[in-house]
Amino acid sequence: MNRTARLPSTLAALLALALATAAAAKPVSVKGSDTMVILGQRWAEAYMNTTPGQVVMVTGGGSGTGIAALINGTTDICQASRAMRPDEKLKLRDRYQTMGVETPVARDGVTIYVHGSNPVPSLTIAQVRDIYMGRVTNWKQVGGRDATILLYGRENSSGTYGFFKEMVLANRDFADRLQALPGTSAVVNAVSKDPNGIGYGGAAYAKGVKEVPLKKDDGGAPVLPSLASVSDGSYPLSRYLFFYTRQKPAGDVKKFVDWVLTPEGQKIVGAVGYYPLK
Amino acid sequence: MRPLAPRTARHRRLQSLREGAVEGLLRMSALAAVVALLLIIVFLFREAWGVFATPETRAEAGLANLFGQPRWQPVSELPKYGLLPLFVGTAKIVLVAMLFATPLGVLAALFSSEFASPRFREVLKPAIEILAGIPSVVLGFFALMVLATWVQKATGAPFRLNALTAGIALGLGVLPTIFTVAEDALRAVPRSYREASLGLGATPWQTAWNVALPAASTGVAAGVLLGMARAIGETMIVLMASGNAPITSGSALDSARTFSATIAAELAEVVVGSPHYSVLFFLGAVLFTVTFAINVLAGLLTERLRRQLAGS
Numbered sequence: 001m002n003r004t005a006r007l008p009s010t011l012a013a014l015l016a017l018a019l020a021t022a023a024a025a026k027p028v029s030v031k032g033s034d035t036m037v038i039l040g041q042r043w044a045e046a047y048m049n050t051t052p053g054q055v056v057m058v059t060g061g062g063s064g065t066g067i068a069a070l071i072n073g074t075t076d077i078c079q080a081s082r083a084m085r086p087d088e089k090l091k092l093r094d095r096y097q098t099m100g101v102e103t104p105v106a107r108d109g110v111t112i113y114v115h116g117s118n119p120v121p122s123l124t125i126a127q128v129r130d131i132y133m134g135r136v137t138n139w140k141q142v143g144g145r146d147a148t149i150l151l152y153g154r155e156n157s158s159g160t161y162g163f164f165k166e167m168v169l170a171n172r173d174f175a176d177r178l179q180a181l182p183g184t185s186a187v188v189n190a191v192s193k194d195p196n197g198i199g200y201g202g203a204a205y206a207k208g209v210k211e212v213p214l215k216k217d218d219g220g221a222p223v224l225p226s227l228a229s230v231s232d233g234s235y236p237l238s239r240y241l242f243f244y245t246r247q248k249p250a251g252d253v254k255k256f257v258d259w260v261l262t263p264e265g266q267k268i269v270g271a272v273g274y275y276p277l278k
Numbered sequence: 279m280r281p282l283a284p285r286t287a288r289h290r291r292l293q294s295l296r297e298g299a300v301e302g303l304l305r306m307s308a309l310a311a312v313v314a315l316l317l318i319i320v321f322l323f324r325e326a327w328g329v330f331a332t333p334e335t336r337a338e339a340g341l342a343n344l345f346g347q348p349r350w351q352p353v354s355e356l357p358k359y360g361l362l363p364l365f366v367g368t369a370k371i372v373l374v375a376m377l378f379a380t381p382l383g384v385l386a387a388l389f390s391s392e393f394a395s396p397r398f399r400e401v402l403k404p405a406i407e408i409l410a411g412i413p414s415v416v417l418g419f420f421a422l423m424v425l426a427t428w429v430q431k432a433t434g435a436p437f438r439l440n441a442l443t444a445g446i447a448l449g450l451g452v453l454p455t456i457f458t459v460a461e462d463a464l465r466a467v468p469r470s471y472r473e474a475s476l477g478l479g480a481t482p483w484q485t486a487w488n489v490a491l492p493a494a495s496t497g498v499a500a501g502v503l504l505g506m507a508r509a510i511g512e513t514m515i516v517l518m519a520s521g522n523a524p525i526t527s528g529s530a531l532d533s534a535r536t537f538s539a540t541i542a543a544e545l546a547e548v549v550v551g552s553p554h555y556s557v558l559f560f561l562g563a564v565l566f567t568v569t570f571a572i573n574v575l576a577g578l579l580t581e582r583l584r585r586q587l588a589g590s
Contacts, residue, residue: 065546072550091549148436155522155543156353165353173351176363179439179521179533182543186422186518193427194438 027055032066032079033159035202039272063159078244081159103243107275109225110237113191113199113209120144122213122222134175151178152187152199204273230275326563328556338553350524359557363524367534374445375509383456391464392486410454418518421447435531439521442530447515452505463497496583503576507569513538
């Protein structure tokens with residue numbers, strides 16, 4: 001083989017190598033649920049430590065925001081703390097001929113928070129519904145002090161909002177008096193300062209507030225969210241946290257999703273305050 | 279000093295060419311801003327027009343829904359896009375902000391222009407203007423954590439986050455605008471006015487209140503209007519401090535939801551082109567029209583003041 005013939009093949013090899021590295025370095029973008037944003041960031045951090053050269057970018061905004069981003073094509077993975085709605089799946093189908101691929105990545109118990117001084121021992125799901133629909137407006141009606149209940153919740157871009165609306169309110173409307181705050185930590189903060197407040201959000205955030213044990217119905221036993229009660233579903237507001245992708249995960253995205261499901265990835269779930277899948 | 283360049287024909291041609299190039303560049307920079315503004319306006323109104331244009335949107339969010347019923351519950355089996363609670367919330371908070379910021383801003387401007395020693399003014403003016411440089415998210419956070427507790431303690435309000443708290447924080451945000459414009463207007467009043475007043479035996483306070491302030495009144499009003507336009511459009515402070523509950527109530531101690539906070543909180547969630555999306559852009563268009571009208575009015579007032587003072 002002569003020199004001149006070798007040159008192009010060397011160049012081609014170099015080019016192929018450059019393309020391969022460029023492909024390996026393509027960042028994976030993850031967007032969605034504010035509930036999951038800390039979890040996602042810890043995952044990304046640990047994953048980037050074990051996989052040099054791979055960048056995973058995690059941002060929040062709410063599950064709805066993430067799903068909209070998935071539909072608009074601006075994220076690889078959407079984190080969602082609620083299942084995708086049919087109308088969202090239809091939008092996805094219209095644009096990509098796919099209904100989206102759902103991967104459960106963790107479990108969570110949506111917790112009801114009240115102020116530390118609130119004497120209410122437990123609530124049934126029906127009572128929580130009545131409180132959030134504005135049919136019960138005084139703590140006295142559910143075994144507490146004689147004081148007006150102040151409702152705190154999330155903005156309607158939040159997956160926790162959607163989950164709560166579906167599971168607790170059976171898709172009816174929240175009371176207008178509900179104060180919608182940006183982020184679960186804002187809700188926890190508000191409830192911790194408000195003796196008559198009630199709020200809801202991920203179990204991981206319950207710091208400085210009291211968690212109220214929930215009963216499925218009047219006869220049920222009051223249950224607090226815990227690894228056992230969330231895993232076996234005896235806590236009434238257990239839910240999965242999801243990754244959504246447009247197609248079946250492939251390439252770098254698949255590697256990241258697979259890693260999240262390994263024992264190593266699931267260990268982080270517990271460390272952040274949620275519940276691992278197994 | 280550099281000697282003057284010889285004025286050969288070639289040199290002159292080069293120079294005029296360079297001048298032309300510079301002027302063209304400047305003209306393009308100026309036009310870029312105008313073009314960007316026009317594009318944004320076109321975009322805003324085109325997206326808002328969706329409320330009337332698509333049958334799907336008309337069915338879900340028609341005029342009857344926007345104006346005919348009093349609830350804002352956009353994510354619902356039966357979405358409700360009533361603008362009334364948002365209108366009441368916005369009006370309430372802006373009113374509180376203006377009641378708070380107008381007297382403070384105008385009196386501070388009066389003090390700065392009529393009474394403060396030049397040295398003190400050198401400190402006062404930048405200090406108030408630095409307030410304008412505080413990011414609104416910081417003001418909002420301050421209101422959320424600190425101001426809300428004070429206000430609730432002082433008033434016994436049922437809601438910790440309410441229109442009063444948000445209004446005061448918003449007032450702090452627009453105070454510098456009112457102060458700066460009002461102060462400039464007062465300082466533009468010719469010295470001869472004051473000298474005449476003092477010469478006739480009026481006290482400095484009488485001079486300030488009865489002569490300087492009325493002479494500058496159109497400019498002061500312009501400042502108040504500009505502050506109001508900012509208050510209506512300001513988002514972060516109200517999003518954090520008002521509680522965002524869409525209730526229609528006249529009480530400043532109730533929580534309130536504004537146009538701007540609604541757009542900020544909900545626009546990220548909506549699917550592009552959906553009825554909810556169009557309605558949010560409709561809110562944006564209303565907001566833009568109102569602040570634009572107020573800004574134009576403020577501009578007209580400033581112009582009138584300039585002519586008044588120049589003519590005298």
